[in-house]
Amino acid sequence: MRKYASLLLILCLVASGAVPPVAANTTDAHSTSGSTVPAPTAAQVPTNNTTDGATTLTVLSYNDIQTAAVENGSFPRMVTLLNQRRAAHENPTVVVGGGDEVSPHSLSPLSQWRVPAKALSVLDPAAEGIGNHDLDYGFDAVANFSNASEFPWLMANIVDSETGETIPGTEPYTVVERQGAKVGIVGVADEKIKSKTAVDFDKQGYEVQNYSDVASEYATMLKDEENVDVVVVSAHLGVPVAKTLANTTENVDAIVVGDDEIEYAPQKTGGAVIMEAEARAEHVAELNLTVEDGEVTAWDGRLLDVTENVSKNETVSNVITSAREDELNDVAGKTEVELDSRFASNYHDETALGNLVGDSFRAQSGAEVAVTNAGGIRSNSVYGPGNLTVGDVYNMLPFQNTLVTVELTGAELETVLASQIVTLESDEGQQYGAEAKLQVSGVTYEWVGHNDTDDQIRDVWVGGEPLDEEATYNVTVNSYMTTWDDSPLQNATVTSESHMLYGTAVLEYVQQNGPVSPTGENRIRRVDAEVETESVSVADGTATVELAAPDGIQNVSDFYATTGDAGDRLAADSVSLSNGTVTATFGFADLRELSAGKSVQMYGDYNTSAYQRVYFADSVLNAQFAASDIGAETTTETTTAGDDTAETTEKAVGDATETTTAGETSGDIPGFTPAIAVVALVAAALLAHRRD
Secondary structure (H helix, E strand, O other), X not given: OOOOOOOOOOOOOOOOOOOOOHHHOOOOOOOOXXXXXXXXXXXXXXXXXXXXXXXXXXXXEEOOOHHHHHOOOHHHHHHHHHHHHHHXXXXXXXXXXXXXXXXXOOOOOOOOOHHHHHHHHHHOOOEEEOOHHHHOOOOHHHHHHHHOOOOOEEOOOEEEOOOOOEOOOEEOEEEEEEOOEEEEEEEEEOHHHHHOOOOOHHHHOEEXXXXXXXXHHHHHHHHHOOOOOEEEEEEEOOHHHHHHHHHHOOOOOEEEXXXXXXXXXXXXXXXXXXXXXXXXXXXXXXXXXXXXXXXXXXXXXXXXXXXXXOOOOHHHHHHHHHHHOOOOOOEEEEEOOOEEOOHHHHHHOOOHHHHHHXXXXXXXXXXXXXXXXXXXXXXXXEEOOEEEEHHHHHHHOOOOOEEEEEXXXXXXXXXXXXXXXXXXXXXXXXXXXXXXXXXXXXXXXXXXXXXXXXXXXXXXXXXXXXOOOOOEEEEEEEHHHHHOOOOOOOOOEEEEEEEEEHHXXXXXXXXXXXXXXXXXXXXXEEOOEEOOEEEEEEEOOEEEEEEEOOOXXXXXXXXXXXXXXXXXXXXXXXXXXXXXXXXXXXXXXXHHHHHOOOOEEEEEEXXXXXXXXXOOOOEEEEEEEOOOOOOOOOOOOEOOOOOOOOOEEEEEEOOEEEEEEOOOOOOOOOOOOOOHHHHHHHHHHHHOOOOO
């Protein structure tokens, strides 16, 4: 996912050729991210664990194995790499997991947590933290996979609201001793865990206490009463929150992070060293701490990549392959296009896979609209073109979510769409970029990913027709979405509920409609600036459209016209920018055929000084004009909207200034008011060439 790139590997060589402990090194700038060098051999690491009274303790960590837990790929290799690093260190070494290990994965709908728990016991960490997806099977299941594991699962700050007891099957902390060094490990999560899993904390009687207060309390107790040398926190809360944890706690020496799935090589914040190994068993974090008299006096750390050069652990490989043989390796069907399940793709924009998922929901329910959250699409991989196995489908859609169809008004549907927008200016947007975070079917909509608007959702069409805010629509979603707090989905009237898993809906769709070839249909339309159509003219078989340029515009590219029904796109023959006006040309006959009497929507990429982009390379402007009476005859050749004496008003929209001609009335599309003059004159201009 989002990469933090740095490369610094400090190796101190002594006469014997071994690397001594890091006691002599007290600087904090020792991190290495995504190192692709081979793992050091035993001859390259400490051969003793003390130097002048100091002890070197090595902490190895991983997090968010998720879909890789039942794939015979990176996970068995990661186990080998961890075992290599254990063998390479003669000094005390502990392995700690950061949570989200037993779910989600392609066997989740079938064998649930069993395969990951069995494989993790081969890995044998000192402790594991509970992540949000480790609660995917409910609170009761935690005791089941904890009992099946040969190591403790930790969670200190999720407790029974009446008794204060932790989740059955978990402990708040554990203490391990390695070669005379005592290490205390505490598990915590933050409040976000409640919204990232389908379990209802309130109904189940659980509360999430303040992660910083609880971690500090246990860390102090471990130092004062248990006499541990080092306190490690397994913190399933992401790196930004981990920094807060480091700055607001005492006696915490290292924080193993999970949840936001980034490469974060060991770095010091406050009094603790923070590290995260991205996800899906792709990395191992390695941290060496020099401890003197119960205090960490120096540290050294890096990330190691799990590459194909690392052999697979045979035991883990056999656990996975034997579990998959019965059902998951069967071919479900074929896809003629790539199915992109990567997080970045599905969180930011429409994908062919997202369209396939939404279409499969509607095929099962018969609803007018389907909506699914991008976070329900997993594995961060690309499948096809080619055969799709049952395992591929369940790897992409691994949760036990089922299909639920509810009644929503048009206004409520619009609220659901708007609720998932991440604006570029928000903290999350500054990290990942503006996001729509949904995949849909049966609905087309425009979204604005900026704070400077009260109208995050603009034009919306259902079944190709403008959305009616007062009408009622049947909307199929996955069951997890009906638990969203403060969402219209939470208390909506349920018209039908299927026990079919959302992954099974896609599986059956592929089996019954293969080969599948879903394509991008422009269902989700990002808009940074909504601008005024200044004029439309027709001459010599060419339609020329002039638009008001957004503020700060620098250049333009890739303009196209379409309609509201997510149909065909018509690429502009040319587009140019001059003196604050964008000019795009289209073949008149093609534009007339595209329109078929409907309003024409225009979109185009542009660069601007107004935004510092994070994900998208370009901004997008939108304009529209009417061509509803394209079949009538007229003798007019060229028309221009407005005249020299027309009064104008301006309204800020995103980074644009929207100019409208005085005397306009509302058009058919919510959120936009085209001028009557533009409607009539554009129609006349187009009709004049009906005989072409």
